[in-house]
Amino acid sequence: MEWKNRADAVIIGGGILGIATAYYLAKMGMRDVVILERGTVCCGSTGRCGAGIRAQWGTEMNCRLAIATIGIFEHLEDELGMSIGLNQCGYLLVAYSAQELANLRSYMKLQNELGIESRTVSLDEAREICPALDAGDAEGFTYHARDGHADPFLTTYAFLEAAKGMGVVCHRKTECTGIRIKYDAAVGVSTSKGDIDAGIVINCAGGYASQVAAMAGVDLPNWGERHEIMITEPVEPGICPPMLMSFSGNYYIQQRPHGSIICGMSPAGHHHSAECGTTWQFITRMSRVLNRLLPATRDIRVVRHWSGLYDMTPDGSPIIGETDVKNFYHSTGYSGHGFMLAPIAGKILAQHLTGTQPDIDFSPLDYRRFARGELITEPNIT
Amino acid sequence: MTGMTYEEKVGNTVICRCEEVTLSEIRDWIGRGYDTVTELKHVMRVCMGPCQGRGCRDIIMREISQAAGIPLDRVEAGAVRPPVKPVKTRLLASGDD
Structure with a gap:
């Protein structure tokens, strides 16, 4: 696998969130996108999940995200060219x-x-x-x-194969060991295989999101x-x-x-x-x-x-957006529904990062909402 | 199998009987970079059927070893999950908790 010392975006986490985000970034014209996965693709929460997809939510934000994601899932096999095992x-x-x-x-x-x-x-x-x-x-x-369910492995690999076809590089068995910061901005990552300079670093580390955030001194309330x-x-x-x-x-x-x-x-x-x-x-x-x-x-x-x-997360809603460290973004905290939201979450973050108006305004999902007390408490979770 | 060449017979050999996966399918995915038991399991459901990989795991590891040119004892076997054998839910439900 070719090692690039420089990328436009480095994504930490080879689950569906990281890979769907990489796919949309490449599709929207970003040239060098690199995914870092500590184990193998899907080995974390994505490959272990029930892979349900539903729009029956109790907050406006989750309803908007979910009905948009269902619209994407319904055409995903045609778009990506591989089966995703969708059962609506x-x-x-x-x-x-x-x-x-x-x-x-x-x-x-x-x-x-x-x-x-x-x-x-x-x-x-x-x-x-x-x-x-x-x-x-x-x-x-x-x-x-x-509503329905899909195959989490096939869906993730379908995104990955389509992303690879557009030049996205995915490094398996490559652990992010640090986030390099200059002044107040992220400028790259350190990994178990070497450093990569990056214009943007995105935390898609799922259940390990707060450990990755801590590498940049960012305190996330996730667990x-x-x-x-x-x-x-x-x-x-x-x-x-x-x-x-x-x-x-x-x-x-x-x-x-x-x-x-x-x-x-x-x-x-x-x-x-x-x-x-x-x-x-x-x-x-x-x-x-x-x-x-x-x-x-x-x-x-x-x-x-x-x-x-x-x-x-404390309110059961995701965290999407930039942090106090410039160019360091989160797409985490999906609280058990990351698989279903990944297509729309990847798309809207990629739209924002490539200068397009996102289909859904995700600014309320800023992680500072917890400090401000502006929670988006989702009642419809187990 | 009559009328097939030796190579075709080998390729058409069913390696995972639970999911009916052939050797050529396994070699094809290994060739596409899916060269761990875990990833092959994800894309083809090998090791996920009722036999839990008892029939196919060793053969798949040998294929990975040959394709990657690494000794068999350095090929990761992937996760083995409970229960040890398939158990009826009525029996599980009758247990204490």
């Missing part, structure tokens, strides 16, 4: 109390105002959408047909939060046609086109974790939830169980 099956959100249903309805009103065609569905209709569902104890449901997830053997389609999700029920369940069922639930509390790993309590509790909701899963076998880090 809809998200069926399940409420278990009158209060929770009222909340979902109020977010639905916001979504509808922003052009998102989410709607409430009856128990009978929910059973049509998901025939194997046992949800007699549910209070109600909302549904958005354009890594370990979430476990498991997958079954491939079985016949129709066990769980939509993405099934509940905030109070604390679960998400999906069936990939290839037949495997992927499901996860959140840990109690928001513990800070530096490492991944698995617990037998998760696989026990998750299997109980699965058997209760979808009794047809009882004789299906779990083949794999792993975990990944949510890159959490």
